[in-house]
Amino acid sequence: MSVLPVLPVTVLLYAGSAVLAFVLAAALTPLVGRIAERLGMLDIPGGRRIHPRPIARPGGLAIALAFGVTILTFWLVDRYAGRAFLIPEEVRSPRFTLTALAAILGMTVGFIDDVFELRARWQFLGNMLVAFVIIAAGIHIDSIDDPLGSGLIQLAYPIAVAFTFFWIVGMNVALNFIDGLDGLAAGVAAIAATTLGAIALLPQINEPFVAWMAFSLAGATLGFLIFNFHPARVFMGTSGVVFVGTMLAVLSIFGSAKVAAALLVLGVPIIDTFYVLLRRVVSGQPPFAPDRGHFHHRLLDVGLSHPQAVLLIYALTFGFGALALLTSGRTQALAFIGAVLLFGVVVVALAQRTPKAGELDPSLYAEEADRF
Numbered sequence: 001m002s003v004l005p006v007l008p009v010t011v012l013l014y015a016g017s018a019v020l021a022f023v024l025a026a027a028l029t030p031l032v033g034r035i036a037e038r039l040g041m042l043d044i045p046g047g048r049r050i051h052p053r054p055i056a057r058p059g060g061l062a063i064a065l066a067f068g069v070t071i072l073t074f075w076l077v078d079r080y081a082g083r084a085f086l087i088p089e090e091v092r093s094p095r096f097t098l099t100a101l102a103a104i105l106g107m108t109v110g111f112i113d114d115v116f117e118l119r120a121r122w123q124f125l126g127n128m129l130v131a132f133v134i135i136a137a138g139i140h141i142d143s144i145d146d147p148l149g150s151g152l153i154q155l156a157y158p159i160a161v162a163f164t165f166f167w168i169v170g171m172n173v174a175l176n177f178i179d180g181l182d183g184l185a186a187g188v189a190a191i192a193a194t195t196l197g198a199i200a201l202l203p204q205i206n207e208p209f210v211a212w213m214a215f216s217l218a219g220a221t222l223g224f225l226i227f228n229f230h231p232a233r234v235f236m237g238t239s240g241v242v243f244v245g246t247m248l249a250v251l252s253i254f255g256s257a258k259v260a261a262a263l264l265v266l267g268v269p270i271i272d273t274f275y276v277l278l279r280r281v282v283s284g285q286p287p288f289a290p291d292r293g294h295f296h297h298r299l300l301d302v303g304l305s306h307p308q309a310v311l312l313i314y315a316l317t318f319g320f321g322a323l324a325l326l327t328s329g330r331t332q333a334l335a336f337i338g339a340v341l342l343f344g345v346v347v348v349a350l351a352q353r354t355p356k357a358g359e360l361d362p363s364l365y366a367e368e369a370d371r372f
Helices: 005-036 061-081 094-117 121-136 159-176 182-199 208-227 237-254 258-266 267-282 295-301 306-326 329-353
Strands: 141-147 153-154
Touching: 005 061, 005 208, 061 094, 061 208, 061 237, 094 121, 094 237, 121 159, 121 237, 141 258, 159 182, 159 237, 159 267, 182 208, 182 237, 182 258, 182 267, 182 306, 208 237, 237 258, 258 267, 258 306, 258 329, 267 295, 267 306, 267 329, 295 306, 306 329
Parallel strands: none
Antiparallel strands: 141 153
């Protein structure tokens, strides 16, 4: 049977899901913001929180809802039709249930933190719980690209479990660390999801289910970004961070364990997290103590405006994403190692120019921001 009649349906699925998720997120985000305001779920200015007014905290819940409603809509239409109508057979996967489990778990853990404003240690334990349940459900990394060869390194089961645990928790921590400027985490996540979706369509990968999920996630995140870009009218919150971080981690595992590609496209938050944790440990500070030592803070300190710093990191993420899309696993791994070394030089250079990074600058946020 020719694949030509199937291709337009598949393309329609990808585009239709992305657009529907975008529209739903754009419609749900203001609604979530209003509900959060009425329930008192606000990020109140004070201390290091220097935004000019209380801002709705669990805005990322709109991303999760938009993504879930989009996937459920296409699935229900197919169920009602009694056949593969909107979702072609090649996109169907038994991993659908596992993906839904990961999505619900990430959203729930994040929402609990947004409600109770847990301390960092409890947030970290929540991420560990997410990773534990996902691994128990059967999702783990069995192999990784060999950076010294062209093949794969098969991981023994205990190592696979430990590596997967570290991967899921690390992805959430990295995304949380970069969520320090309006629109930064959401924009980087949208670029990453789009790239992972494109990589999943490569002939050597051929994971249409992963592409569908990734493009839907990208659409939902971009719809939310309309209200989250500087000056933010709603924050992503832990609801959004843990949901998106968990989904990116799981989709990169499903995509034939394209860990090297995910490392590269998410190079900025992952490498920033590595150097921040290293610096804190070396200096005797608690690993998760908040400070102004992140890469995006350094960019502000050398004179970039809030939007300029965010757009520069977007550009870096686009560049890493293009490299991940155009190269093989070995090249991706080597490129990531090179990025780690180069990033370290840049961080040291910026630190020399900003040796005393103090409190957050009130100019990070606009004096006035429109309410919903």
